[in-house]
Amino acid sequence: MxxxxxxxxxxxxxxxxxxxxxxxxxxxxxxxxxxxxxxxxxxxxxxxxxxxxxxxxxxxxxxxxxxxxxxxxxxxxxxxxxxxxxxxxxxxxxxxxxxxxxxxxxxxxxxxxxxxxxxxxxxxxxxxxxxxxxxxxxxxxxxxxxxxxxxxxxxxxxxxxxxxQPVITIASFGFSRGVSRTADLMFDMRFLDNPHWIDSLRPLTGEDPAVQEHIRKDPSFAATMDRIEGLLTDLIPRYWAAGKPYLAVAFGCTGGRHRSVAAAVDMAARLRAAGFPVNIRHRDLASPPSDTIEDDMARATGYAGGAGI
CATH class of the missing domain: 3.40.50.300 (P-loop containing nucleotide triphosphate hydrolases)
Structure with a gap:
């Protein structure tokens, strides 16, 4: 040979x-x-x-x-x-x-x-x-x-x-429907202001510009995403050098429709700009919005995440 x-x-x-x-x-x-x-x-x-x-x-x-x-x-x-x-x-x-x-x-x-x-x-x-x-x-x-x-x-x-080339998947999910089973790294975004409690934003998702703009206004969002980006850009080459060709990074929120989706979209864009090949998957994007889920999960976890709770 x-x-x-x-x-x-x-x-x-x-x-x-x-x-x-x-x-x-x-x-x-x-x-x-x-x-x-x-x-x-x-x-x-x-x-x-x-x-x-x-x-x-x-x-x-x-x-x-x-x-x-x-x-x-x-x-x-x-x-x-x-x-x-x-x-x-x-x-x-x-x-x-x-x-x-x-x-x-x-x-x-x-x-x-x-x-x-x-x-x-x-x-x-x-x-x-x-x-x-x-x-x-x-x-x-x-x-x-x-x-x-x-x-x-x-x-x-x-x-x-x-x-x-490493295969990097950025995913979103809702904790109310179970944690991500495939994630190597998982970030909980339920501390962000929750668009679900804004009547005009509730029917939309984190892929919509209006929802993304609302979430970016949260004072914690930019600083948090900067820190996560720094962590990932440091860890991805280390994982690859250690022989791990697949890395799944998941962002979670309560229902999996707004905050986690917007965070996943934002991070995928950041990593692509840094030169990493990235796939994106939204597990619970098609799930219907639910006041009961958002309310119950917020009370159970202590993440109020917006008006109405």
Whole structure:
């Protein structure tokens, strides 16, 4: 092999059964990867190289989980490292237990670790069994809230472009609908003045200029965003140098429609101006505004965030 040529990638796609492994492999195959699902571990070397010896060019994605023959979470990392001529990495697919149960109910399939038990039992066993892989995975992808189109878009961002560039995702979410499951860094923006309590702004979102202007008038906003920007521009190269190619930064507010969205939009623009490639995703932007949610969350957390509370 020409030492000047970068080695192809060997991606182990693993994690929770029902989290979307087949969909991930289909998307990677469409991007030109050589893919196989539920490959017995004893055949890994043969599949990667086959007749290509050490001259493989195309990246390889191998799906393995509790259904795969020889699956051993404690031994898989060493097995991956033993394959020569490739750069091994692990993608762990996660999903909330509630959503996994819903998917099993919808498809009327049994969980592989709960043939004669409720799906919840199998999910709990699998989560404990695969914990070692989750802890050392190069990338974690939670599919709980992702549509098939969003999942494919995320995979294209991570595995369809220049692997020498870090993939940075700036996201917004609402605490009332659960914290972000994919964030590496999370910032709580509920201290900002809340546009929800302004009648003219309530139907709008943080993508609208009027809402952004209102939030920028909060005395805390600019200074806070300056500090977060400084932190991120310092940490991103450090994460990349340490071998972490994917970084998810999430901004949260109560409903996920105003403050967190405006903050995410602002930070994405700042990082792009600094030369970083950035994706942006608003998890709860389409959720309807709710006085009850905003009021209850504000009282519970102590963040008044505007008139009316």
């Amino acid at each position: 020409d030492p000047a040529r970068s080695l192809p990638r060997l991606l182990l796609v693993t994690g929770m059964s029902g989290a979307g492994k087949s969909s991930v492999l289909d998307a990677l195959e469409d991007m030109g990867w050589d893919c196989v699902d539920n490959l017995p571990t004893a055949l890994l070397h043969d599949f990667v190289h086959g007749e290509q010896s050490d001259d493989r060019v195309a990246p390889v994605a191998v799906g393995m989980d509790v259904r795969s023959r020889g699956f051993d979470p404690d031994k898989l990392p060493d097995l991956l490292k033993s394959v020569e001529g490739v750069v091994p990495e692990i993608l762990y697919l996660d999903c909330s237990g509630v959503e996994l149960v819903r998917r099993y109910d919808e498809t009327r399939r049994k969980h592989p670790l709960a043939e004669d038990r409720p799906a919840e039992d199998g999910i709990a066993r699998e989560r404990a069994l695969t914990a070692p892989l989750r802890q050392i995975a190069d990338s974690l992808l939670d599919t709980t809230d992702l549509t098939p189109a969003e999942l494919r878009d995320e995979l294209v961002r991570r595995y369809g472009g220049d692997s020498r």
